[in-house]
Amino acid sequence: MLSSILSGETCANCRNCCVFEVQSTWELPTFSAKTAARLADHPAYTAAQEGARFRITLPDTGEAQPCPFLNPHSGCTLPADEKPFACKLWPVRVMRQADGSPALALYRGCPGIPDADVLRPLLESGLRERIFAEAERDPSIILPYHPNYDWL
Numbered sequence: 001m002l003s004s005i006l007s008g009e010t011c012a013n014c015r016n017c018c019v020f021e022v023q024s025t026w027e028l029p030t031f032s033a034k035t036a037a038r039l040a041d042h043p044a045y046t047a048a049q050e051g052a053r054f055r056i057t058l059p060d061t062g063e064a065q066p067c068p069f070l071n072p073h074s075g076c077t078l079p080a081d082e083k084p085f086a087c088k089l090w091p092v093r094v095m096r097q098a099d100g101s102p103a104l105a106l107y108r109g110c111p112g113i114p115d116a117d118v119l120r121p122l123l124e125s126g127l128r129e130r131i132f133a134e135a136e137r138d139p140s141i142i143l144p145y146h147p148n149y150d151w152l
């Protein structure tokens with residue numbers, strides 16, 4: 001989704017994604033019931049139901065854990081049509097503003113997209129509307145605001 005501005009090569013060199021600190025597990029992605037059922041046989045996959053969606057859960061080890069679908073050498077192992085929308089959107093998130101309304105926010109620690117200026121043309125070419133349409137369809141991608149993010 002952001003591949004025109006964030007290359008796979010940049011991410012391969014960075015490798016700062018898909019591993020979740022204990023305090024970041026609220027950012028784990030969700031799946032539809034259909035995809036969650038298909039993934040149920042995956043040896044490391046566990047999830048907790050949230051409304052109609054299933055959010056990945058990680059072992060409670062007290063340490064950072066990789067997503068069960070992360071191959072440390074090749075990246076995400078899910079087929080493109082099952083990769084969660086929130087993952088395709090990263091390092092952009094949909095977050096709640098103080099008044100409760102959703103807005104787009106950029107993670108401040110991604111070296112591939114260092115500031116909003118890189119993103120704006122893409123957002124204004126229709127991506128912003130597409131993201132909000134998805135958030136309306138699947139509100140699980142709307143997360144609480146965190147100070148590591150800048151509003152877009």
Ligand code: SF4
Nearest residue numbers: 011014016017110112
């Ligand atoms: S932090 Fe940014 S550049 Fe690094 S792997 Fe994640 S998306 Fe790619």
Ligand code: SF4
Nearest residue numbers: 018067069070076087
């Ligand atoms: S589903 Fe794929 S892209 Fe999303 S956190 Fe897991 S490994 Fe990363």
